[in-house]
Amino acid sequence: MNRIEELYHEAKADKWFKRFAGFCRIALAASFLPAGMVKIMGERFASGLPSNNPLGHYFDALHLTGYYYTFIGIVQIITAILLLIPRTSLLGALMYFPIIVNICVLTYATRFDGTRIVTMMVLASLFLLIWDYDRLKHILPFKQPETEPPVLKRPLGKRLRILFFGGSFAVIALIIIGTFYLYEIVPGNSEAECRNQCASSKNPAACQVFCDCIYKQGQPLDSCLATFDKAKDVHRTDGK
Template sequence: MSKFEEIYHEAKSDKWFKGFAVFCRIALAVSFIPTGIVKILSQRFAEGLPHNNPLGHYFDALLLTGYYYNFLGWVQVVTAILLLIPRTALLGALLYFPIITNICVLTYAVRFDGTRMNTMAWLACLFLLVWDYDRLKPVLSFKRPKATAAVVSRPLGRRLRLVFFGGVFAVVAIIIFGTFYLFELVPGNEEAECRNQCASSKNPAACQAFCDCIYEKGQPLDSCLANFDRAPDLRKK
């Protein structure tokens, strides 16, 4: 048995890791239930988000898809319910992972502030998939699994707990503080938030023009960013 599997089976029998897995399941389920209900009721998601915000454009278009929008809501609610039931938690995690991956890519693409929570949700779902590694191993293996002797669990050392949960804390801190420096310019969740960043921008006038491009003219994010990048050269002229 590999070192990873030895540590894995020890973790599976430890109450701290079991509790963390339950916490992840509940947290992920709670994140999907309200967002899914909004879609089932055919209401616009993130109602307070301006229509000219890059993500606001997406939500407006998604709402107009009709029953496809409702279908997404049902999928989210069903996924949440599966996560809450121990017997179906793995199926819920398998459904949750591609959905949250898509949401993460979307929020990073439009530079949305919610990328922090979505990234944490993605990592939590990844943990749940690893948590059920023993059930996924036969599916992922290209070789026929060999019969193995029963694993005798022994008490998990405090050192491994400290490494794991210390690593969790460090990753969360990196996500929270690191994303502040991920992008030079962001549209923000509203116009005022966009303009507040201009005071510390290397080109405040170009930053204000960027916010006008987003919220006044409703132009695509890439076009507004391209105008901002060209602004220093135009200013020199």
């Protein structure tokens, strides 16, 4: 048994890690329950998001897909329930992970402000899969040695918790700071949010052009980004 698996079993035996795994299951399930119910009831998800917002375009189209929209809601509810039941939590985590990865890619592609939270949800989902590695490893595409869990003579205890939770806070801080500087311009969740960023922008006039393109003209994000780049070049030339 290598050292990594020894650390894994030490974490599995620690009450703080068990509580954290339980917290992740509850938090992830809580995120899917209301989202699933909205779809089952036939209401548009994120109703406060304008239709001209890049993600708003997506939600409008998804809302019009009929029973496929309802199907997504049912799957989310089932996944949440499976996560909450200890005996089925691994199946719930296996279902949750590809769904939340898809949502995460979508939020980054549309420059949605909720990318930070969704990224943390992906990491929490990944943690749950690692937490059940002892059950999951039997379906992995490589041979697993037949070993018994090691006898823990001197568990790391407090030191292991500090390393894990300290590292987790560092990752969260990195996500928050990294996503803040990830894009030069974002559409925001509303026209007002979009225009608020123009005051601190290096190209305020080009920023206003971008917001007009998104919320006044309803153009796709890629087209508006191209318009933004052109506007920057124009104002840079005028400035000379």
